[in-house]
């Protein structure tokens with residue numbers, strides 16, 4: 001049978017519709033007819049949105065197919081980014097921007113009598129991530145495409161993303177995020193390309209030419225179905241691939257059992273298998289040792305490795321050359337089970353010698369750590385790992401044995417050191433330390449900001465740093481200027497382009513050119529206008545979305561990020577309560593208070609009780625402060641529920657003040673901090689994560705620093721931290737805490753927030769009380785600075801001018817130079 005196409009047209013290049021209004025209209029109407037089976041007059045809003053998305057997609061497909069072909073043909077070294085999360089945000093605008101189709105699409109739809117904004121609003125963002133880590137992955141694939149780096153992103157196509165947050169009586173209630181319900185026009189499903197992924201069973205030994213080898217006899221399996229997403233580069237005609245895996249049962253269900261009437265039993269195996277990609281784990285910062293989570297992790301990395309080997313290599317590829325072809329970047333420990341899987345494939349399936357396979361593996365992986373919290377370093381019990389992936393456990397044991405033998409050779413039989421460095425922890429239960437495994441296997445290990453990388457080497461993995469000189473490096477995080485400046489802040493983007501020309505979107509260091517404009521009164525006035533306009537946009541959004549009224553002329557003081565004790569939303573609450581208490585106690589006159597709207601956005605992990613209490617408290621404080629006439633509207637607390645990428649794109653451009661107030665040494669980097677600074681908010685922040693680098697760049701005059709440094713935090717712990725002493729010694733603090741304890745924010749019920757109060761007074765792991773006084777003083781400096789609007793504006797412009805470093809393009813360049821060594825595609 002000949003596989004040659006019989007029709008000449010099949011050989012022609014894939015057509016791209018003409019980039020004209022007429023071309024767009026034609027394609028759009030055709031998609032309404034052919035994709036949706038409706039006409040313009042019968043189309044529902046969702047039909048229109050899907051047809052619009054499909055039309056934009058049509059403009060990308062030809063380039064995408066061409067890039068796939070070229071990447072394969074070139075056989076150049078590429079990056080496989082392995083991440084359990086991609087917090088993508090809406091796709092439509094980003095793809096319109098990348099393809100220069102925004103104006104054409106707007107006009108084309110208008111010609112069809114459709115307001116494109118109404119369709120924009122219908123897109124449900126894919127929330128396939130929890131927070132910073134997932135959003136970083138999304139920024140990175142944007143930069144990889146824009147910089148023409150041969151690469152592919154691999155992950156999981158969760159049927160339900162991060163939960164939708166609602167508030168009932170001020171308390172968080174989670175709703176499932178059914179983002180796929182109305183269709184998913186940005187993806188291409190390939191059920192025919194499904195792979196079988198195995199689990200369970202046992203291992204057995206067998207004889208091969210006199211050598212005893214081991215093999216895996218799995219107990220059950222699932223199908224991994226790939227879903228491809230196009231990742232468009234900005235104005236470079238490039239389109240990369242994001243491949244997300246969905247779990248589907250091998251056998252639909254047992255018809256025999258179904259016919260016998262036991263419907264539940266008949267579908268049980270199916271449900272079990274398909275649960276693997278059902279829902280994103282909503283915990284951030286602390287991994288939950290759940291079996292399903294390990295299943296998710298293995299599922300997606302096993303499918304991704306197989307996919308790479310089967311589809312990216314030319315037939316007969318010499319596997320010893322793999323390090324010249326690929327680097328698997330491990331986004332935190334979630335994909336680290338890829339290491340023993342890769343070894344298993346090379347040794348058991350490809351019949352490579354162990355030593356040769358290990359040599360290759362150590363060059364093909366690199367590991368990024370995103371945390372410093374010890375409780376966040378993922379471990380899997382040997383019992384669970386051995387049950388789910390018995391062969392992988394054997395492989396991990398052998399890697400560990402050989403590693404520890406090398407450690408012994410180097411440092412002697414220092415049992416303490418051996419125990420500390422072992423990939424296997426012995427207590428509280430035998431378990432596998434995934435960060436250690438990644439460090440041993442990875443060619444490089446990086447932290448995500450200078451301070452974080454330093455602490456990682458010195459505090460978390462010092463023995464490894466000593467054992468592997470040169471393995472540790474830093475790559476400071478970055479954010480994509482396309483989404484977070486160009487799209488989110490068109491007013492500012494226009495102003496920058498007027499001043500500097502258009503190149504800054506792909507060369508963010510050019511923002512330096514704004515320094516001289518900071519001195520120009522006319523430019524400052526225009527900047528202030530843009531900020532005011534952004535505030536009006538936000539105000540409209542919050543009114544429509546939540547019924548909030550943001551007062552005119554208020555400073556927008558914003559804290560948006562996951563709710564976690566280490567990020568210290570409580571410190572922000574204490575500042576608000578202090579400002580309020582100063583007014584109601586008569587110590588400060590309302591009319592003398594700088595008007596401020598405090599805006600929060602934060603989801604708490606559903607099982608994180610203290611975080612949920614803090615959400616409740618913020619809402620309760622808001623309820624009282626917003627309705628107390630003595631405040632005369634000077635203070636406003638606004639907490640829109642369900643903070644996500646879409647809302648971030650509205651909030652960040654409107655902000656005046658960015659709250660980055662984690663306890664020093666706890667926030668690995670932060671990326672929100674960068675987005676705010678790039679949009680001209682001034683930061684009030686501790687010496688933590690990337691705040692350190694932001695402050696170094698923007699200068700002390702343009703940053704409100706407060707709080708202890710990391711060494712000071714350590715010193716206070718060593719001296720013995722007693723939070724109650726700080727309470728006793730600071731009148732403002734005492735009054736604020738007493739007010740919360742009195743039931744003032746809980747209708748007189750003193751029990752509601754008692755756990756928060758006693759936690760602060762007697763435990764306070766994140767030293768909120770120790771940093772309180774310094775924070776309040778810094779906030780007083782903020783008020784004073786804000787009084788001089790022109791000086792504030794100048795500082796805001798300098799923040800923008802000096803933060804070009806925080807483009808994710810620069811991060812990717814650092815990864816290429818320090819870790820990947822992948823040349824760009826021509």
Ligand code: F58
Pocket residue numbers: 130131132133134136283284285286287370371376448477667668669670671689
């Ligand atoms: C974040 N980690 C860091 N983890 O907290 C933040 O400082 C950093 O800027 C960011 O990564 C990017 O490097 C983070 O978001 C998670 O959400 C994980 C989700 C899965 C469970 C473990 C935490």
